[in-house]
Amino acid sequence: MSMAGGVRGGRGSRVSGGDTKLQREMNKEAPEIPRLGGRIAELFQPYRGRLVVIVVLVLISAALGIVPPLLTERVFDDGLFPPSGAPNMTVLAWLVGGMIFAYVLSSGLGIVQTLFTARVGNRVMGDLRIRLFEHLQSMELGFFSRTKTGVIQSRLQNDVGGVANVLTNTVSNVIGNTVNVIAAVVAMLLLSWQLTLIALVLMPVIVFAQRRVGQVRAKIAGRTQESLSEMTAITQETLSISGVLLAKTFSRQQAETERYSGENDTQIELQVRQTMSGQVFFALVSVFMSAIPAIVYLVSGWLISGAQGSGFDPGITAGTIVAFTTVQSRLLFPLMALMRVALDLQTSRALFARIFEYLDLKPTIVDLPDARTPSMEQSHDGSVEFEEVTFRYPDASSDEPPTLDRVSFSVAPGEFVAFVGASGSGKTTIGSLVPRLYDATSGVVRYGGDDVRELRQGELMDRIGVVTQEAYLFHASIAANLRYAKPDATDAELEAAARLANIHDTIESFADGYDTIVGERGYRLSGGEKQRIAIARVLLKNPRVLVLDEATSALDTVNERIVQRALDGARSGRTTIAIAHRLSTIFEADRIYVVGGGRILEQGTHAELLAREGAYATLFEQQHRAG
Structure with a gap:
């Protein structure tokens, strides 16, 4: 059991201003792992067939998702307020029935999609955990003599657990939300290209800001996992029966508590930073996206009023405005979800880098390709x-x-x-x-x-x-x-x-x-x-x-x-x-x-x-x- 942490100032100190341990740690660079994106994608290779099923389900669900907003325009212009004046109940009933059917079918497919996604994601995570465990078993004894057991346990549990959400939900989220965004944009263009330009004008700025936020969160995530590793190591050292006995016999319980408390303070600070990083960004994006319907109303009024007397027909009706704002609201959620997935992926790069860093370790003691069985001759066996x-x-x-x-x-x-x-x-x-x-x-x-x-x-x-x-x-x-x-x-x-x-x-x-x-x-x-x-x-x-x-x-x-x-x-x-x-x-x-x-x-x-x-x-x- 290492007692060094209990006497060093860094372990027992609280996080404060100035040149703190946390700030020094944040300046360290995370390990660079080549082809990280490709290696993450390779984890899904054994489940290509199930991924195809997920993609098909996502595409069908996305297609069904834009049906109700498009039918909304017809509900207003052909059902509720047709040119004849009186509501057409027959048309209205068919349109409403179509909308409800689309909702029901989309929800049912969503359940099946979630089942496939959960199975694939958890299988991939399980494969990664087994692969890491098996690789660690193959490492030579010297690796374990110079590495804390708690740090190894943290890589196997905390790091793999930290990417669980990415492995479980990323595929369906990326595919589903990408298709939903594309479908929503196509539907918006079909309804009004002028209003679509207004709705999407600031997207490039938002994407650039999202990348910057992701880089910060990735750095914090890496330091968070390192802190968790240290906490796991302290726990493994001090709460084993030998560690508890040692602490009691030397009356070091308080010192060990302070050591753990110091690392716990670091963990708290990192968790707060990780939670708050990007909150301002998402708040601004949310305000912008929520304000678009109001801007659409204003621009629609300006286009309609400007068309009067000019002979130019912008093609905007009450049904168009309602349908457009409905589709635009459907754009908001998948777009925000894609940005969060992108942030999660950037954040998880640090965790994947730590996992692959261990997987890339080469055992120094391995069997040669032509390794053979030891001699069983009585005159030699045992010499x-x-x-x-x-x-x-x-x-x-x-x-x-x-x-x-x-x-x-x-x-x-x-x-x-x-x-x-x-x-x-x-x-x-x-x-x-x-x-x-x-x-x-x-x-x-x-x-x-x-x-x-x-x-x-x-x-x-x-x-x-x-x-x-x-x-x-x-x-x-x-x-x-x-x-x-x-x-x-x-x-x-x-x-x-x-x-x-x-x-x-x-x-x-x-x-x-x-x-x-x-x-x-x-x-x-x-x-x-x-x-x-x-x-x-x-x-x-x-x-x-x-x-x-x-x-x-x-x-x-x-x-x-x-x-x-x-x-x-x-x-x-x-x-x-x-x-x-x-x-x-x-x-x-x-x-x-x-x-x-x-x-x-x-x-x-x-x-x-x-x-x-x-x-x-x-x-x-x-x-x-x-x-």
Whole structure:
């Protein structure tokens, strides 16, 4: 859990005037993603057939939408006020019936269109979420070690959720409103080209203003999502059971609240800015569009009065004026909707850029096109070899010494070897290179005689089991946690693995046995119980190589002995590589390697190394005095 945010001034400060954190953040540029518009359109490619149906429904609805206004002119000029003088009820009844039928049919088609639109939009959003999740799963371990979990969660939830409205409604809104606008303009031209010019004269100015507003909103949207990421990260860090425990034991609850409050203030300010950006613009557009009918009345009066005595007939009747203002009112809503969609698209560009930024990350550890299955020959399966391996972490400074420097050793199938040394000596890195959690910077790591970079990762990992210092358990039953290694394992297989890990009797002593819920990260269990369940889980997949990364270093002496007995049973018939802190756990190793400064300093059995009176003997003496 990172506590740095709690002591930095930026996290706990309130948003105020001057050079605030928010203003500095707003000056940062959002990531540029090439072909963003095209890539968004590609998301809809699998649903082309349904999009065609939506387009057809939209076109029919739009065509039906202009029928009632056009019929309105005939209602006034042929039904209510015909040249004969008296209302023509027959014509009026047919016209009114046609208008009602158009309304009913348009509404029915609208329901079907909404259904198709919702399904396509939510499918696209679901595909995007799965695609992002799957891609993140493929990233190497180093990516997660340098990225906050909360930030990753925010990209997956907040960013994808932020574009939900665009993905769900944009297609139908753009097509439907565009067709409605075109249809309304055509209808207005048919009614009166003079009045149409008056109604549309300021459209170019409005479109230009809308683009400027959209650029501002897009920038704010990007910063809003970054702030949400930080809030999610703080929540994930501080409200996990480990984070809460840490805050309580150091009395830092208030400091954590202030840290969260500072980011919350930033979020509030950004949300207000996002809400208010464009409000003046839309208010002016609304006033302009609402005032057009009044202007139409004035211009119509001027045209009609000017035509009297001049012989020029503008073709404007009472029915024309009523129909025109009716059509013009139908232009207002789709036009405003198109502008809002355009703003939403501009705003969402920042969110899509953040999503595609993650999708464009390239995993550094991937299978080669001709990757093959690890050797299954008994004489090779389970052997491990390092040949002149040098390793430097990707984010390490170039002037830092490598974590491993030309390390070479070999482990035969079934051997038990151990690596010991001071913290930071590089021994844990050795354990990470065996299952290819990282790739060597130079040199070769081999499994079964084959370079691990030439093997399929999934099949390599099936042969290697890793038990780490921290046993990670899901908030689920013991059986579910065990079956994570082998989903189709039988109850008998679970019991066999648990017995081998020396945990079966303990599980049976629980009221719910294997159905016992372990709590988040197994918090309801003791450290020794969690570790033995983790060992049983690894044994369930029956690996050829067992990597024990300081598996007992966090346990007390009693639990260490219990877990050690479980590990003794787990090693049987397997190649075992133990990364050890406590030397008492590796006395029986076939060979012990002493690591220091990224290099192997000594090797031999426990007795041989003690007799040599070198680095190992010094470590042993230090632990003997401390114990």
